[in-house]
Amino acid sequence: MHSKIFDEVIDRRGTASAKWDTLPQTKEGEPAYIALSTADMDFAVPEVISSALQKVVDRRIYGYTTEEAEPRFRDSLRWWMKERFDLEVEAEEIVVGDGSIGMMNCIVEGFSNVGDGIILQRPVYGTFTKAFQNQLHRNIVSARLIREDAFTYSMDFEALEKACADPCNKIFVLCSPHNPVGRIWREDELLKMLEICRRHRVLIISDEIHCDLLRPGQKHTPLLALARPDDLVIQVGSISKSFNCAGIKCASAIIFNERLREQVKAVLPSTLISPFALEAQIAAYSDAGRDWLDALNAYIDENIKQVRALFAAEMPEVQVTDPEGTYLLWFDFNPTGLSDAEIHHLVHEVARVRLTDGLMHDPDGGEGFQRMTTSSPRSVVLEACERIIKAFKEAR
Numbered sequence: 001m002h003s004k005i006f007d008e009v010i011d012r013r014g015t016a017s018a019k020w021d022t023l024p025q026t027k028e029g030e031p032a033y034i035a036l037s038t039a040d041m042d043f044a045v046p047e048v049i050s051s052a053l054q055k056v057v058d059r060r061i062y063g064y065t066t067e068e069a070e071p072r073f074r075d076s077l078r079w080w081m082k083e084r085f086d087l088e089v090e091a092e093e094i095v096v097g098d099g100s101i102g103m104m105n106c107i108v109e110g111f112s113n114v115g116d117g118i119i120l121q122r123p124v125y126g127t128f129t130k131a132f133q134n135q136l137h138r139n140i141v142s143a144r145l146i147r148e149d150a151f152t153y154s155m156d157f158e159a160l161e162k163a164c165a166d167p168c169n170k171i172f173v174l175c176s177p178h179n180p181v182g183r184i185w186r187e188d189e190l191l192k193m194l195e196i197c198r199r200h201r202v203l204i205i206s207d208e209i210h211c212d213l214l215r216p217g218q219k220h221t222p223l224l225a226l227a228r229p230d231d232l233v234i235q236v237g238s239i240s241k242s243f244n245c246a247g248i249k250c251a252s253a254i255i256f257n258e259r260l261r262e263q264v265k266a267v268l269p270s271t272l273i274s275p276f277a278l279e280a281q282i283a284a285y286s287d288a289g290r291d292w293l294d295a296l297n298a299y300i301d302e303n304i305k306q307v308r309a310l311f312a313a314e315m316p317e318v319q320v321t322d323p324e325g326t327y328l329l330w331f332d333f334n335p336t337g338l339s340d341a342e343i344h345h346l347v348h349e350v351a352r353v354r355l356t357d358g359l360m361h362d363p364d365g366g367e368g369f370q371r372m373t374t375s376s377p378r379s380v381v382l383e384a385c386e387r388i389i390k391a392f393k394e395a396r
């Protein structure tokens, strides 16, 4: 499959897109905003998914649907985990939900109390804070990642040990691969982290929603490949990032520990799923889905290379991560000497590019950082970068 298919610019305005239809209105003659904020893709899904969904539409009835009546649903995920990650999963080890965050919310509510600590590794996906702290009133405890010299990040095991040793902190939400810093955790890092959580009996929710989005030569290790049968590990995944199906609401948890699995099932509201989610996943986890994903990863890799090259040439003081996985770039604009508000203004209002503010993912230190989603046609991504660079140059 040729990755040129991803060059197609599809106008998402007027589709109630959370990314594109929440932008400010522009007046005649003003340039339109470019949205590289919310982590979804501006690419058409593979044909195998759209034709499967078309068949559901053609049925004309969209009633209550249970994947329990359709073994191909779990089998597709089992096949994918074996094919991509060499992980054997039994059908009964899969628990189905309608969105990763929805599932994680239920788990956090069911396995902790108001005021209990949820351990995160900031900077990390801002919705964790929004969901667990602002909505569920848990206390976020951050075992901050360590920023290394080459603008990469590593785990702070001492901080993690300290957080896990506190009995108020019941759950650790691991982001693997990591949004926004793009790390793919190595086996030795995962094993060390696992050992700490095991010793303190801290429940791990391993959010692996970005596991398919890998730069060339990178290998993602599912946490369950390293866990022991009695470890408290819930591995969450979805087709939503990999196949641009976030709006379809489909997610699963894989849980090897049988007792834990029964407890998780008891806190989830329903086993029914959308008929669109059912067919989308079966279609995605297929040979055709795999070929599309490989082409997608090659395209994103080139987007990332070109963005990094552009900033290195035009604004070398700005630091940009070289992610191992995800389609996200994490920018440190602090070397420009400007304040967080000035940086926000130049990117969002002068350049008219919507990224996500660093403070959203890192309330304890995200000033001056921005996250860019690079999963858009190259022409769009590069135009956004050129506008940002111009805005900063003209402000000097």
Ligand SMILES: Cc1ncc(COP(=O)(O)O)c(C=O)c1O
Pocket: 039, 099, 100, 101, 102, 125, 175, 179, 207, 209, 210, 238, 240, 246, 250, 251
């Ligand atoms: C790490 C991570 N987890 C979960 C989600 C949301 O997943 P879902 O749409 O399945 O709720 C996102 C979306 O950006 C994410 O980056």
